Amino acid sequence: MIPPWVVLRQVRNRVPPTQGGSDPPEECFGQAYYNASASRTYYAVFHAAQAALKAMGITIQNWSHEGLQSAFARELIHRRKIYPARLASYLSELMLARVTSDYNAEGIGAKQAERALRKAREFIRQVNGEEPS
16 A cells, blocks of 8 residues: 555656646646646647647647647658757657656656657747757
8 A cells, every 4th residue: 555645656656736627837836836837838839739730721620639749740851851869859859758748656856857848949939949959
C-alpha cells in the first residue's frame, strides 16, 4: 500500500488548485505543478499546429495526435518548407512529456517541464511568425 502522503504529493503535483484547470503552462510551472505544466504545454502546441495547418487550408474536424504530427511535418515542414525541421520533433517530444506527466506515477520534474516550455515557446513563436526559421 502506498502511504497517503505520497499519494497526496502526487496529486498536488498533477492538479493545481484552480477551477476548470485552465492555468497557463507558465503559471503551473511557476507554482511547481510540473506535470500540469507539461500537459498544458503540449496542448498549446497541439492547438498551434492545428491553427498553422488550418491557415494553409488543411482541416480535419477531429485530429488524432499522430495524425496532426504527421500532417504538420509532411505539409508544413517537408512539402511547403514553411517551418524548420526541428519543429517536427517538438510535437512528438512534447506529447511524450504529456503522456509521462499524465500517466506515469512519477511524472516529470522541473528540468523536463522547463525544457518543454522552451520548446513550446519557440514552436508558437514560429507559428505566429515572430521568430525567423
